[in-house]
Amino acid sequence: MNKSLYTKLVLIMVALIVSLMAVVGAFLMNEIRSFYLDDFYQKMQTVFDYQTLADGLYSAANGADAPEEMAKVLKAYSGQLGIDSGSRNYYILSGDTGAVMTGSGSETGTLAKTTNIMTAIGGNAGYVSDHSSSYMDVALPIEGSAGRFIVYIKDNKSNVRGLSSKLFGIIGQALLIGLIISVLLSLLLAKAMVTPIQNLTKAAERVAAGDFSPNLTSNAQDEIGVLTRTFNGMALQLEKTLDDLKKSEAMRREFVANVSHELRTPITSIRGYAETLQDSRNMPKATEQEFLAVIVNESDRMTKIVQDLLMLSRFDAGSIEFAYERFSFEKSLHDVYNAMLLEAQKHSHNFTLELKTPIPDIVGDTARLEQVLINMVSNAIKYTRDGGSISMIAGRKDEVVWVSVRDNGIGIPKEDVSKVFDRFYRVDKARSRESGGTGLGLSIAKEIVTRHNGTIELTSRQGKGTVITMTLPVEGRKNEE
Ligand SMILES: Nc1ncnc2c1ncn2[C@@H]1O[C@H](COP(=O)(O)OP(=O)(O)OP(=O)(O)O)[C@@H](O)[C@H]1O
Ligand SMILES: [Mg+2]
Known part of the structure; x- marks a missing residue:
């Protein structure tokens, strides 16, 4: 007590x-x-x-x-x-x-x-x-x-x-009884008040010690009841925050591990080829050229990874400036189509562009949005067996333009669909690396599109194909300075 x-x-x-x-x-x-x-x-x-x-x-x-x-x-x-x-x-x-x-x-x-x-x-x-x-x-x-x-x-x-003294006596007796009752009542009252406070104190001690389970129950409508429920809410919120922190810490570790791994792989092969070239005096010219090509290729790959990472970290820091301007989205669609056509033809894909409605000029960062489009198409090309069909379809609906890239490629297993926008996430690491992928393309795309107040979503059926759709507001990002 x-x-x-x-x-x-x-x-x-x-x-x-x-x-x-x-x-x-x-x-x-x-x-x-x-x-x-x-x-x-x-x-x-x-x-x-x-x-x-x-x-x-x-x-x-x-x-x-x-x-x-x-x-x-x-x-x-x-x-x-x-x-x-x-x-x-x-x-x-x-x-x-x-x-x-x-x-x-x-x-x-x-x-x-x-x-x-x-x-x-x-x-x-x-x-x-x-x-x-x-x-x-x-x-x-x-x-x-x-x-x-x-x-x-x-x-x-x-x-x-x-009579007065009799009354005095009665009042004295009443006083005595009143005092006894009041002491008993205050004992009860103190107990009624102190017990929940003690429970709260214990619960707070447990929370302080990192145990977030103490779910105090109180249906009381009084202040202590409210305090108890508020405390429960706080403990819950604290637990959630801590969980989130742990998760983001885990993600950070994984990210660092991924970065190191992705960078080490090309360095290892560059060093391997360079040493071989150094050691062998009489290597045939053709092999030498081949080795040098691998070295250049791997360096390009490293450059791409470093550039991508740099961009992502700038997104995270919020230090990236977008060059918002009104531009012809229709022209961008044609440009990307023409740029990717050769690559698609290399893999004998049937690659088409179809505009369902007239495409308006929109407000946005042309270069970065084209970069998103290129990644959408290049994914379709990479993850579709040669001779597949890939189509870019675009249109306008009210104040939004949309563009879908549809392929009949290898598709993505159900459980992976939600993860493809995560950094470094690749469904099949070996296959993706073979085709030069690092798993950063879609996460960068997501950052860019989100910053334009647009959406990017992917649906897929394994073995059947994939559709990835981007939407962008015609007037660009609202509230932009
Ligand atoms: N059209 C698609 N069909 C099948 N799988 C896809 C498709 N698009 C993306 N994926 C899967 O999603 C993963 C992530 O795609 P993302 O574009 O982020 O990375 P990447 O293409 O592997 O590398 P990067 O784009 O950085 O060169 C890919 O590795 C692939 O497994
Ligand atoms: Mg990609």
Whole structure:
């Protein structure tokens, strides 16, 4: 259990209960006091307003033994006046000195001269109430032929005090029970809050240690539930990012390995042929020429690989500038067709160009798009057995021009189709190398076409043939500066 959270909760609960009780207690006490005070003065007013009582008192004040007679009259009304001989008593005082003549209470000699008594001695009714004093009283002057008297009712508030202290006790008990309940509740609450936080902490520790599996479950709609779900999402995202990183790191390694391999092969054969030429003095001229041709050929191959790699790394760095201009795509199609026709004829392919619609001028980098077209056609020529048929078909659809190169060549196995755009990927390494391929052509093509906001897609059936289609927006790349 988290101590600090628990302590905080307990403190808050205790403060809450204590302040609540204090407010309620103070309010109740005050209410009771004013209730008693109001009740007392109201009762007195009502009772003394009775004509019969007043008549009785006045006639008693006229007769002999006036104080006792007046006391009798009051006694008859003790019910209405609430006289209980305990907290509330009546007295008959001398109207001149305020001295007690008779009464129901015990304070006969010691009765204090209150403000109200002084008022009555002065000849007026003393009805003033005072919240803060320890008693409530009324003093009424009665003048008869037997003398001046004061009818005096005094309540020493012992009832109110008794009730208040009882209430105090009840509030104290409630406070105690409230405190116990609040401590228990805060314990439960702290546990309910701390447990998911502890789970989260553990999960975070596991994630920090590289274990992304902790799938915390929480259906709670509260903040902790949201936090838990967010945490799950984060762990998942982190795992994915790490996976991606690992994958791209693996791809980078593979790429470097491929590059080294591709470069080493021609170097090895160049060196082999060069050494042979160096060592053999009397080599026939024809063989010498043949060896030199291989060396030149391999150097060309290396040059091509290095150029391709350079271009790809420039694409990756984003440092390549495309020369966007409006040019005749139809002319480019014809140029590429004418450039590749000789190569196609060398392999006895039936090579055709067909334009389905008029081809508009488009915006793009002419040289690089022609490079893509050349790779599309040269692949078809390379990967089709001699005497095959290869066709370039092009057209326009809305704001897009498309061109397909279709062959009836060796095709590509299903599982390889998605990989042919990967760098260095060749379905049949030996065959491709034989024909001078490095597996970079389509990945470069993809970069170029993508940068033109176009698409390049390939469909193939092994042994039947391949169709590769490029589309380009007529207006070129939108948002181009
Ligand atoms: N028309 C096609 N028919 C059959 N296989 C194809 C065809 N076009 C591409 N491929 C397969 O896809 C691979 C990748 O093609 P890509 O053009 O990228 O490389 P390449 O032609 O081998 O080398 P490069 O183009 O760099 O000289 C090829 O090696 C080949 O296996
Ligand atoms: Mg190619």
